Amino acid sequence: MTIIIIVMKLYLSVVVIRLMAATPEIVGTHQVKAIKQIYSRFQVDPSLFQLGSCFPTSFTAREVVFTVNLNDCDFKRIVTGHHLMYTNELTFLSSPASHVHTFSHQVVCTYERYVPKDWYPLVYDPEFHTYGQGDLVFHMGLMNDDFTGPAESTSFPLGSLIPIMASVEQRTHQPLLLLFEECVASTTAELQHSSNLYPIITNKGCLVDSRVSRSKFEPRQKSSELHLSLQAFRFALGKEVFIHCELVAWAPSLLDNTKKACHYKKDHGWELLDNPTYSNLCDCCDTSCKSRRMRSLGIRHKAVLGPLTITINHYSLQQFLRLVWLDKIHLALTKLA
Incomplete structure (x- = not known):
């Protein structure tokens, strides 16, 4: 199971986060807030975004793309009631020369526990x-x-x-x-x-x-x-x-x-x-x-x-x-x- 996170970077203060799934049947099970305000007059360096331990797969002046597997990037898996939750932090790592402060935004993917087996993301067997x-x-x-x-x-x-x-x-x-x-x-x-x-x-x-x-x-x-x-x-x-x-x-x-x-x-x-x-x-x-x-x-x-x-x-x-x-x-x- 692969997810794609796109961070839309705008010039004057707004970063919009959009999450898509490679498997279209379960797109609706992802619950992610989509707006991040950055109070700065300066442009954000797209190469300084990080998802957990992963750096961007690709980026342009206006867009940062992460194409990752839920087994990667230090996603945390939590079992709560009838749901499986995968959480991570999307972070902007401010450089010494940057005028924008470091910030982070939590990314959460939520699955119903009882879905068809082939819809589950692969997870590492801890045994x-x-x-x-x-x-x-x-x-x-x-x-x-x-x-x-x-x-x-x-x-x-x-x-x-x-x-x-x-x-x-x-x-x-x-x-x-x-x-x-x-x-x-x-x-x-x-x-x-x-x-x-x-x-x-x-x-x-x-x-x-x-x-x-x-x-x-x-x-x-x-x-x-x-x-x-x-x-x-x-x-x-x-x-x-x-x-x-x-x-x-x-x-x-x-x-x-x-x-x-x-x-x-x-x-x-x-x-x-x-x-x-x-x-x-x-x-x-x-x-x-x-x-x-x-x-x-x-x-x-x-x-x-x-x-x-x-x-x-x-x-x-x-x-x-x-x-x-x-x-x-x-x-x-x-x-x-």
């Missing part, structure tokens, strides 16, 4: 049991502040952010989405029953530490990578700390309440990293996230990061206590509201 881990390489490491290279130190002041990157090298696999399923901090390189633990990510992808800190998932650059900014916590101060994680590689289009990356935003609650529109998949983060499947799918890998050390000095302690105090004020104001 990976025919592949094994031999041609996948997982990686987890400490990064510098902007995630452009490895960290220069493994020592982090209390309250600072620890940049962590995890990735999966896909090789011959179809595109995969990398997720943290569980992460805990420990003072031992191997988890034992007597190990002292600090939970970071639990409940199938819920960054529980973000409820009490500035920890967060960073916006994705690639589906096969995940960046985590973890606030250095008050656990085993001055001692060696190891971070144990279970990673899972998954089909990018098949998010559910057990395959997700959720973090907590102080003013908004739980938010789904890969598509905030469907943050209801994170609702179980405060209870228990369970799958209806008889067995859990996906390719898993256990990774250990460390040792690293969380240090404390007068300045870092002041900063940490200030953040704790501000969080308590915010919580009190929220309850009053």
